Amino acid sequence: MSELVRVAVDAMGGDNAPGEIIKGAIEAVCESKEVCVILTGRQEAMDAELAKYTYDKERVETVDCPEVIETAEPPVAAIRTKKHSSMVAGMNLVRHGEADAFVSAGSSGAILVGGQSIVGRIKGVHRAPLAPLFPTEKGISLLVDSGANVDPRPNHLVQFAQMGSIYMEYVIGVKNPTVAILNIGAEEEKGNALVKETFPLLKECRDINFIGSIEARDIPYGAADVIVTDAFSGNIVLKLYEGLAAVLISEIKKGMTSTFRSKIGAALALPALKETLKSFDATEYGGAPLLGCQGLVVKTHGSAKAVEVKNSVIQCLTFTQQHISDRIREHICTD
């Protein structure tokens, strides 16, 4: 039997903590015999939730952490001062090799700060980007970076492309994934200063399947597997995706119930329609890894329910078993 993959889970992070978080962690343990979880959080709260389930107790540990980092707290100060928080404790487990990965639905800012400062970057990695998967007409694409590094330099984007490719290929299973840079036109001379400087570097980069520029319009069609961009632009894409899908879906529901005739139609069509809409309803598919850290840090949606938490834990399994950090260490350009 292969060695267990140890995933620390922030039991106190997110809108539905600790209930849904612990439920998801337990579901992951039940789904895969190769994973064990280490829950970090307030002992009493964790015990109360755990008492609800039947599971293999050998593969679920808890670490008592009296503090919690709240979403509104300034991230740097929170990470520095709340040493006994569920988040800092979980990250320290990864740092000290006592866990392979850490999953949290808590404050994004704190996860980004803690990932880089506590877990630390792989030697040679300039910046650790947040890389969420999101739905497209064809399936899913990876957006690197979507919130960690505003105003990056061109060589940072080259590493984002390399790390994103490795993730898509070995964790998601897309052979030779296509990589594009987010731009405002398809021609090589288009773009802002960052894109113009980065484009030729990506063209020269071996190890990636660079297909050139992608316009935002083509993202929802799934025109590239990995989309490289600065965090400011990436965040715009991700948030607009979320907002526009939600507004369109609500407008469509309104439109479908605007007349008596359409109301009957809606009643008949809605079950099938819901399936379609669901796939475009969430911004983040499972969790978004912070790529390039020594050990894995995964940020799950703040509103994550058990199923997303479970998926994020299972994602850590593939990530660890596929030795993604080693592959990144071997393959990134460090100039």
Add this chain to the structure above:
Amino acid sequence: MSELVRVAVDAMGGDNAPGEIIKGAIEAVCESKEVCVILTGRQEAMDAELAKYTYDKERVETVDCPEVIETAEPPVAAIRTKKHSSMVAGMNLVRHGEADAFVSAGSSGAILVGGQSIVGRIKGVHRAPLAPLFPTEKGISLLVDSGANVDPRPNHLVQFAQMGSIYMEYVIGVKNPTVAILNIGAEEEKGNALVKETFPLLKECRDINFIGSIEARDIPYGAADVIVTDAFSGNIVLKLYEGLAAVLISEIKKGMTSTFRSKIGAALALPALKETLKSFDATEYGGAPLLGCQGLVVKTHGSAKAVEVKNSVIQCLTFTQQHISDRIREHICTD
């Protein structure tokens, strides 16, 4: 009777030229007695189209232009060398005071270059941004800039905010329009270097109703009337809006016809639904003005049909009658 507003129209620009362009121009002349149009293009082609309609011949002129600027041509070279193109001729009419405005569905790049170099900016205006209107849950918002100025400076964005406010108030009729800067979080310390430097300048700026940062997620809800950003980010918003709406609508149609039951439902609900979807289907509502030029330049969607061309011409009427250029001249900060 008030003086006629003279709108030059590029009869050869866009996917549906000259047929839909000329049809739209004629419709505008028929709709408003206050407008006259000056069509620029190949005489023979224009005459053939004009022969199809009955209209007040006193208010439709033509200018024969043997050349056409194609979409794929490098903009700067095209504007410089094709002096006898429908686009350059139309812009020269505005430059020399023979027309108040110019409308084109042709190459965006050439319109941006020609607008700034032929028509020219108002004294004190640093950059002329492209400001399209787009649909939201509440109505419409204005996005400044969406394609003209990548890598702008903070004081450029302040002018964008001022010019956008004037446009929204006097052309669209939104009293004291709210202005927000596109950002990746609501807090003042968030953002890239450009946003961080621009934010305090906008806060200090009188004449605008600045409400702070807006996240991309809130744009579709209509959270601000005027959204200020650099052209790279603005282009991402605009293009993603277009692409995501199209993909979602196509997915929804697929979803609604996936089962027998849902097919019947779809047949009943679709007429009402189509109305809703239509309002989110086009990126640009009418035309996008290039703000801050001496005289008005309006870029219409490349795929514009007659109704969009007509709306763009009518938009020029309000713009001119409301003396938008004069208001901009009086109100912009020039430091």
